[in-house]
Amino acid sequence: MRKLKAKIMDAVGLERTLTRLSHEIIEKNKGAGNLVIVGIKTRGAIIAQRITKRIEEIEQTKLNIGLLDITLYRDDLLGKLEQPEFKGTDIIFSIAGKDVILVDDVLFTGRTIRAALDELIDLGRPNTIQLAVLIDRGHRQLPVKADFVGKNVPTSIDESIRVHLKETDGHDEVLLMHPETQA
Amino acid sequence: MPLESRHLLGLQGMSQPDIQLILDTAISFREVLERPIKKVPPLQGKTIANMFFENSTRTRFSFELAERRLSADVLGFQASGTSVAKGETLKDTARNIEAMKVDMVVMRHSASGAPHYLSQVINANVINAGDGSHEHPTQALLDMYTIREKLGKLDGLHVCIVGDIAHSRVARSNIYGLKTMGAKVSVCGPATLMPRGIEKLGVDVYHHIDDIIPHVDVLNVLRIQLERDAGRLFPTIREFHNYYGITRQRLERSPKPITIMHPGPINRDVEISADVADSEHSVILQQVLNGVAIRMAVLYLLATRN
Numbered sequence: 001m002r003k004l005k006a007k008i009m010d011a012v013g014l015e016r017t018l019t020r021l022s023h024e025i026i027e028k029n030k031g032a033g034n035l036v037i038v039g040i041k042t043r044g045a046i047i048a049q050r051i052t053k054r055i056e057e058i059e060q061t062k063l064n065i066g067l068l069d070i071t072l073y074r075d076d077l078l079g080k081l082e083q084p085e086f087k088g089t090d091i092i093f094s095i096a097g098k099d100v101i102l103v104d105d106v107l108f109t110g111r112t113i114r115a116a117l118d119e120l121i122d123l124g125r126p127n128t129i130q131l132a133v134l135i136d137r138g139h140r141q142l143p144v145k146a147d148f149v150g151k152n153v154p155t156s157i158d159e160s161i162r163v164h165l166k167e168t169d170g171h172d173e174v175l176l177m178h179p180e181t182q183a
Numbered sequence: 184m185p186l187e188s189r190h191l192l193g194l195q196g197m198s199q200p201d202i203q204l205i206l207d208t209a210i211s212f213r214e215v216l217e218r219p220i221k222k223v224p225p226l227q228g229k230t231i232a233n234m235f236f237e238n239s240t241r242t243r244f245s246f247e248l249a250e251r252r253l254s255a256d257v258l259g260f261q262a263s264g265t266s267v268a269k270g271e272t273l274k275d276t277a278r279n280i281e282a283m284k285v286d287m288v289v290m291r292h293s294a295s296g297a298p299h300y301l302s303q304v305i306n307a308n309v310i311n312a313g314d315g316s317h318e319h320p321t322q323a324l325l326d327m328y329t330i331r332e333k334l335g336k337l338d339g340l341h342v343c344i345v346g347d348i349a350h351s352r353v354a355r356s357n358i359y360g361l362k363t364m365g366a367k368v369s370v371c372g373p374a375t376l377m378p379r380g381i382e383k384l385g386v387d388v389y390h391h392i393d394d395i396i397p398h399v400d401v402l403n404v405l406r407i408q409l410e411r412d413a414g415r416l417f418p419t420i421r422e423f424h425n426y427y428g429i430t431r432q433r434l435e436r437s438p439k440p441i442t443i444m445h446p447g448p449i450n451r452d453v454e455i456s457a458d459v460a461d462s463e464h465s466v467i468l469q470q471v472l473n474g475v476a477i478r479m480a481v482l483y484l485l486a487t488r489n
Contacts, residue, residue, distance in 0.1 A: 083185040088211030
């Protein structure tokens with residue numbers, strides 16, 4: 001059992017953070033004309049949908065959004081005790097020449113992002129890939145850096161971050177949890 | 184949940200959740216086959232030997248393609264021109280291949296049960312690519328996948344398997360799998376091509392094709408295996424075609440459209456007329472494409488089962 005250490009974001013805070021991220025993405029790319037959004041399953045995909053909706057509202061446009069399942073590109077696939085489920089990637093448009101905003105919920109070791117980058121590049125040659133994350137909790141094991149960060153949260157390695165979203169968990173919040181206790 | 188077994192030897196006794204898992208995983212791999220680069224890395228570093236002691240083109244290509252698309256290293260042989268011809272036993276052949284650190288073996292063999300035997304004497308995962316007239320599990324899985332893709336479900340459908348049931352591993356695997364998934368299965372063919380006791384597998388047996396056509400959703404038309412002496416079991420090919428051949432005239436007597444399947448290779452105008460094989464209700468070429476996705480799913484699920 002993990003015990004709650006701190007509530008990092010509530011529902012209102014999470015909404016505001018996503019709004020700010022959306023504005024930053026538009027500002028840096030000087031509009032949304034060449035953007036496509038790709039979310040990493042499962043919660044990154046939901047955050048990607050929400051960011052997409054905001055950018056569409058702000059810029060009065062429609063964006064292509066794709067969902068990435070990085071299971072086949074994991075570096076621990078053949079050694080894991082529990083078999084990861086492969087639910088499939090869903091990107092029905094070409095990413096060649098596009099500015100891809102890759103979206104995930106929590107940036108931690110960087111291994112998921114490495115897998116996502118490899119898969120994206122197999123799907124085509126984008127102009128740029130930019131990374132947007134809701135939470136950056138540090139402890140990178142690979143040289144990965146996010147372009148857009150909702151909130152930097154310093155953590156110890158054995159703490160954990162829980163992102164709860166309406167679509168999957170019934171409500172919006174981000175929690176920092178204490179290390180697992182042997183009970 | 185991983186698959187129950189570390190081998191795929193047959194669908195007899197395979198649980199419903201296991202079949203479901205393979206079919207669902209194959210949907211995800213179908214998407215990979217639509218990509219510009221149809222290759223993904225999950226089996227990097229795994230070596231797979233394709234041991235085809237019996238000739239095969241479609242199944243061997245399909246497995247090889249699935250293996251390569253998962254980035255595995257692939258070895259392959261067909262029986263002629265190898266040490267098999269020099270009298271080596273199956274066990275010795277397999278052990279020698281395994282000594283080269285092969286992780287998985289895909290085997291087709293004319294002897295029923297050969298893959299089961301192999302799975303007991305080597306450590307590699309064994310996948311049955313057809314053993315004698317026993318089972319051909321990946322064919323039945325791709326058939327079920329194709330039916331589900333076309334008709335949206337398996338549960339409650341009525342599938343009739345037509346033709347040479349006695350010699351057919353495809354029929355047997357389909358019966359086991361479809362029954363497990365809740366479909367009703369019938370078989371239809373001349374008595375000489377019908378194995379005794381087949382009804383014990385829970386299927387209805389018909390000898391007149393026109394009696395069953397109005398009741399079915401799917402006809403899975405088997406190939407008349409002329410090379411397996413089937414030609415001696417009915418008077419002439421023309422007579423077989425007249426009594427059992429699936430023709431447009433026969434299908435028009437059904438109140439609803441019937442999905443037409445065939446595991447290939449087709450003998451046109453023997454078990455199926457050319458216009459039916461090429462019709463809009465025929466899913467014969469979808470079966471071939473789906474076969475690659477099904478085999479990718481099976482290889483992936485066995486290799487990552489640990």
